[in-house]
Amino acid sequence: MIISVGIVGATGYAGEELIGVLLRHPNVRITYLCAKIDKAKPISEIFPKFKGKIDLVCKLPQIYEILNKSELLFLALPHTVSMKFAPQLLKAGKRVIDLSADYRLKQLNIYEKYYKCRHTDRAGIQDSVYGLPELYRAKIKKAKLIANPGCYPTGAILALAPLAAFNLADLNSIIIDAKSGVTGAGRKANFETFFSELNEDFKAYKVNKHQHMPEINQEISKLAGRKIQVTFVPHLLPLNRGILSTIYVKRSHKVTGAEGHKLTNLYKKFYKKEPFVRIREDAKLPQLKDVVGTNFCDIGIVEESDKIIIICALDNLMKGASGQAVQNMNIMYGFPEHMGLI
Secondary structure (H helix, E strand, C coil): CCCEEEEECCCCHHHHHHHHHCCCCCCEEEEEEECCCCCCCEHHCHHHHHHHHHHEECCCHHHHHHHCCCEEEEEEECCCHHCHHHHHHHCCCEEEEECCCCCCCCCHHHHHHHHHHCCCCCCHHHHHHCCCHHHCCCHHHCCCCECCHHHHHHHHHHHHHHHHHHHEEEEEEEEEEEEHHHHCCCCCCCCHCHHHHCCCCCCCECCCCCCCHHHHHHHHHHCCCCCCHHHHHHECCCCCCCCEEEEEEEEEEHHCHHHCHHHHHHHHHHCCCCCEEEEECCCCCCHHHHCCCCCCEEEEEEEECEEEEEEEEEECHHHHHHHHHHHHHHHHHHCCCCCCCC
């Protein structure tokens, strides 16, 4: 089976990455590309690396063309924009994978607080499926609208899921210290992401106020069966891509004594059938160079007498965005989950 795919927002970092991944996919034909651009032109002129691979013209979005040319649409759009497109696409019977935050948060008041915008598709929020395959594979398979997770939340949730699911730590003590490459900010003009501002510098930003924090809280709370509030401190690395998160959690009585030394084995069992989660031994903790350019999420656990330290690494443009979106597509259409990704 060959499916026709369109990308709305094809010129951003996530859109560019999607094109590259989908060109390697044997069951996909890219049939439509659009973006907010000054002049329609072949995508190979915008990204010369695609010359001879795909010369499809990228143009301004027109809803009738989007509806007529593709059966699955990836929305690689800025936050607050996707909800203007998704309802029309779904009404026409299309399947949608949204890479923005517009359908991730189930509580609209929280979305509106963090994204400073009134949500205009409240029905879509209820129908969307959070696209983290390791937790929601069965729902993803049947979904019409996938809310592709954020990059920071993907790593944090995967790193904490076994502890939360089995209540094996003091979940009210979670501290997430995360560092991301600059592509996580998107392809837009921003003084703070200029090379001369980033180079030879390193800083924290949006301390405990980042828009991805409620997404992490939402999913960890679901796993734990009670409200959890994490402390989340993101940092900006002078690198193109990759996220390394160091997560600190206090021990509880659930992981004392002999049981406390089996967390690595527990994580291995929890993710045993997951093709893109790799659990490391203590002596080989995750690092960015091992995951950048791949769809893998690497996790390592260090156990101390009074705390658990989890190290997690992933590529923010792959497992944190476009790679995970394609993984979701594979599940939706019954393709091998690794197709186009390994």
